[in-house]
Amino acid sequence: MNSPHMRIAIVRLSALGDIVNTAVVLQIIRHRYPDAVIDWYVEEAFAPILTAHPLLNSAISVPLKKMKKTKSLHLLHSTIHELKSRPSYDHIIDAQGLLKSALITHFLKGKVHGFDRQSAREKIAAWFYDTASAIPYEMNVIKRNVLVITEALGITYDENDIINKKPLFELHEKPESLKGEKNIACVIGASWPSKCYPKEHFLTLCDVLPYPCHLIWGSEAERDDAQWIAERSHNAHVAPKMSLRELISFIGHCDLTIGNDTGPTHMAWAMNRASITLFGPTNERMIFPTAINIGIKSPSSVNILKINRDDFSIREINPSTILQKAKELL
Template sequence: MKVLIVKTSSMGDVIHTFPAVEDALRNRPDISLDWCVEEAFAGIVALHPAIKSIHKVAIRRWRRKPFDGGTWREMAGLRHALRTAHYDLVLDAQGLLKSAMVARQAGAPIAGFDRSSAREPSATLFYQRKYAVPRDLHAIERTRRLFGLVLGYQPDLSTLASGIVPPAGGLTGVEGKTAFLLHGTSREDKKWPVEDWIEAARQLVARQFTPVVTWSNEAEKRVAEAIAGAVPGAVLIPKSPLAEIAAILGRSTLVIGADTGLTHLASAFGLPTVAIFLATEPGLTGPRGPFSSTLLAPASGKVTPTEVVEEAERLLMLKSQAAA
C-alpha cells in the first residue's frame, strides 16, 4: 500500500509526525510512505530513513507571487509528480485548507481529521475518510491516533520514538561535552534575555561543557556574538544550512532551547533537552522526548539560568542511568 503523508509545516509540526510514522511502520509492514512538505523542511523529513520520496511545496513563496509563471509551472509540476506516483491513499495529517488542497492534487482518496477534530473544518470537505480525534491531546498523540485510525491499528502510546537519524557531519575541533544553546525564535516574547543565556553559558563552562551557538538572521547573530564574546570557550557557528546544524545538534551532549523548531528536533533525537517557554503553553505542542523537559515561566516571575542548568544536569543523570 502506497501512502502519501501531507504535513507541510511548521518544523515542529513535521517533527511531531515522526512517532506516527514509527507506529505505522511497526504495525503495517505492507505500506510505503512518501511525504509532501514545505521546501524549507524537506531536509527534516529526509532525516527519517523510511520515507521513500519527498515532494516539495512552496506555498509560502507561491502566495507572494500568485500570478508568476514560475509559480504556475511549479504547481503544475507538483501535481504531475503526485499523480504519476499513483498513491493508494493520501493522509492529510495537518487538517488545514492548504494541506487539503495539496492532498487533492494526488488524485487519490484522502483521509484526515473529521470536522470536529480538524484545525480548519473546511478542509474536511476534500476528505473521503474522516476520523474523530480529541483536540485536547498533545499534537504527537493526536497524529499517532489519526494514523492508527486511518491504517487500522492501535498505537502503543506507552512508548515514544521518532526513528530519525542525524545527518553525517558534526562539530570539528572541539573535544569533550558540548551544550548547544538554541536562543533564536520567531517571536520577541518567546526570547530568553541575552544576559540569561550568557549566565547559563558561564555555568556550563564551569561544569566542563563547551557552549555552542549559531544564528539564522541578523538579530540572532547579535545575540550569538554577544554570548560567544562574553563567555571564553564558547563556539560560534556561522549561519549554515539546516543539514549542517542538524548534524552538530544531533551529536551534542546537551541542548537548551527556546520555543523553536530546533528544540523539538533535539528532543526527537533523544538528547537531554531543556526547553524554555516564556509566552506559550507547552501542553499541546511542547517538545516530547525520553530526556526532554520544559520550564515554563511563572506569571509573576522568570526562568533563571540556575534553574535551567540544574534541570539540564538532572536530565543528563537520567540518561546516564538509562544507559547503565
C-alpha cells in the same frame, strides 16, 4: 486498503518543529507495512530535512512560500499540474489541518483523511476530507500527529512506540567544533519574539553551565544576538551556519540542548538526546516529555486555542532553575 504495498501520502508542509515531531510516525508505519510506498509533501524550505530519509520513498517539495512571494501564475499552474500528475494513493493524510494543506490533498488522487471540523486548526480544512479523526486540538502535538495517521491506516499503537523510538534522522560524523568533552547546544531564536528567552539570561546561563555552550542561530538578527553573548561569555561560542541536515546532526552529537519552543530544540528529542525546552506563550503540549526531555514553563497560563503572542513571561524563568535541571540531565 491493507496491502503491504499500499501507497501512502503524508501532507505536513510546515513548520520545522512539527515536521520533526511528526517523523516518528514513519517508524510506526514501517513496522506494520515495511513495503509501503510513503511520500511526504512538504514546504520547499523544509524539504532538505526529509530528502533521502531512509524510511521515505520521496519527499515532495511544494513551493507555497515562493508562490505567495512571487505571485507567479506559472509556478502555481506548474505546481498544480505536478500534484495532479502524481500516481494515485491508497491513503492521503493531511496531518496539518490547515486550508493550505487540505488544498494540496485536493489535487492528489485518492481518499483523503484528516482532522474533523472540531479538531482541525482551521475548520474549513475538514471540507476536503473523505474521512476524519476526532482528536482534540489541546492534545499533545506528537500524539495528535501519530493518531491522525495511524487511525487513517488502521494501525493500533501505544505510547511505547513513541517512547522507544530510534533516532528519527541520520547522524553524520561529529563536527570538529564538538570534539572532546561534553557539549551543550543553546537555541536562542524562535518564530515570535515572545517565545525567545532573553539573550541576557542566556549569557548568565552559559557562564555557569559546566560545558561549552554552542549558540544556534537561524537568521542574521539571531546571529547578532549569538555574537553579543559570545563576546561577553567565557563559555559561549557562535555555532557555524548550517543546513537543516547539518543542524540535526550537530544537535544529535550534543549532550544537552537548551532552547526556546522551536524546531531546532525539538531536534534533540527526535535524536534521543537530552533537552530542556523553555515555554512562555506556549506550553508542554508542544513536546513529548521523557526522563531526558523536559520543559520549563513560565508562570503564565496558556489557552492553546488562542495563543497570546504578547505573553513575554518567558523572561521570568530564572537561569538558576534551568541550571539545576541541566546539571541533573548532564
